[in-house]
Amino acid sequence: MSRYWSPVVSQLSPYVPGEQPKIDNLVKLNTNENPYGPSPRVIEAIRGELGDSLRLYPDPTASRLRQTVADYYGLEPQQVFAGNGSDEVLAHTFFALFQQSRPLLFPDIAYSFYPVYCGLYGIAHQTIPLAEDFSLRLDDYHQPNGGIIFPNPNAPTGCLLPLADIERLLEANTESVVVVDEAYIDFGGESAAPLVKRYPNLLVVQTLSKSRSLAGLRIGIALGDSTLIDGLVRVKDSFNSYPMDRLALAAAVAAFEDEAYFRQVCQQVIDSREQLSGDLAELGFEVLPSAANFVFARHPQRDAEQLAAALRQEGVIVRHFKQPRIDQHLRISIGTPEQNRRLVVALRRIV
């Protein structure tokens, strides 16, 4: 608290990111980073940027990256927005599209940054409870609203909504923007990106932090009708004209160009997820079916917060949310086979 703050600052409830511990040799399964590094071609592209050109500002329109992403999804570059991580893309989205007279709708269990942006921009919102099994009941969203947003697959549950259901929602909800936050879509879902051409109120947000192993570079994109993208650009250019630096721009293009590496890494994570889900079930955990690079699990006889603390003692960190409905669950990121094995060995000792 400071008397020099703008009054609104003391009213904010900022997002609390997962811990980035300084201790070596921890098995870090708490923030859904990719256990594998980026493509060698990404590293090469970054090296190519290291030189005198760093004295120059980057391309404020990210035109090469937007063309690359447009080609990848069969869209036009005017239908692509790029920003400094999808958190920034989401922030601009909330500012540009969701400050409406009707409330924004999102699930009661979803990405915990959504209510934070609502607080920052004074956006009225209504949370819609997920079903008992954590599935999303689309019929509950058939009501007047100022926008709809949900992660797909959902975070932190990992549950996937089929593309046909999203299309059904878009057909029923034409008067406001529907944002699908696809941070984890590459680990088992089907992207809604192709629907952008047919639904002018659909915005698909993606990140290169998870499936493309680039959390450290902060790259996010949005795909949507060019008028939606124009709205985001107006906000961006009223905030920071150069959100993406030269290294990030070069790396992002290379990441989309190395399709083979991307596919291989995603498949390895998926295979490990299936293995780990089975191992956890054997230890008595109830594991939700996941289409993401994490699993959401609970042990009927063990308190989740205590489990997380015990795991930490064993050098393994996972994520626990002190939140109604899910405070007996743990969200466990998929690691390398060796990291997952260390988790299972530690759990075997604990439970």
Ligand SMILES: *Cc1c(COP(=O)(O)O)cnc(C)c1O
């Ligand atoms: C990780 C995550 C993001 C943020 O990704 P960044 O691009 O790293 O900012 C957005 N939405 C969801 C649901 C996420 O899990």
